[in-house]
Amino acid sequence: MKAVSVKEIKTALSHHSQDELIKICLQLSKFKKENKELLTYLLFESENEELFIESVKKEIDEQFENVNTKTYYFIKKSVRKILKILKKYIRYSKQIETEVTLLIYFCQKLQSFNPSIQKNTVLLNIYNRELTTIKKKVLLLHEDLQYDYGLEIKKLETT
Incomplete structure (x- = not known):
């Protein structure tokens, strides 16, 4: 899997709700x-x-x-x-x-x-x-x- 640019991540995150962003942050914290x-x-x-x-x-x-x-x-x-x-x-x-x-x-x-x-x-x-x-x-x-x-x-x- 190839990582996308920061700009694309920022755009994608702007389309999520606050609850979804919280879930993403928590999931991110579990990996490293x-x-x-x-x-x-x-x-x-x-x-x-x-x-x-x-x-x-x-x-x-x-x-x-x-x-x-x-x-x-x-x-x-x-x-x-x-x-x-x-x-x-x-x-x-x-x-x-x-x-x-x-x-x-x-x-x-x-x-x-x-x-x-x-x-x-x-x-x-x-x-x-x-x-x-x-x-x-x-x-x-x-x-x-x-x-x-x-x-x-x-x-x-x-x-």
Whole structure:
């Protein structure tokens, strides 16, 4: 089965009643965990972005606590997994400020991680890539926010 375009889906959905749309959303939520997570964000967490950010930060903390530190191989795999989860939550929000806040938090956690990421090129590259992403995103924000986040970025660059 070939998927149709978003425009065609939008047109088709406009022809359904509210009850039918509810059934479609519920059916969609049964197929993939990501669909259910996105619906949860849209229905319950999008109203309070600060609470959403805090819950994501807690999850990042838990993930970093569970990292296997025996070898850098396992550390790299875990850090990539954490970053993948983080990017998924950022896609749910679609707010640049949320993205910058969460990526800065990720970089802070990575920077303070023990053993040091300075001893591994791959981890250092991940860190630098995310720092570059943060800098690009900050330019899209309001000037006051650019200044505030600029201070955070300087802290990340100096240590």
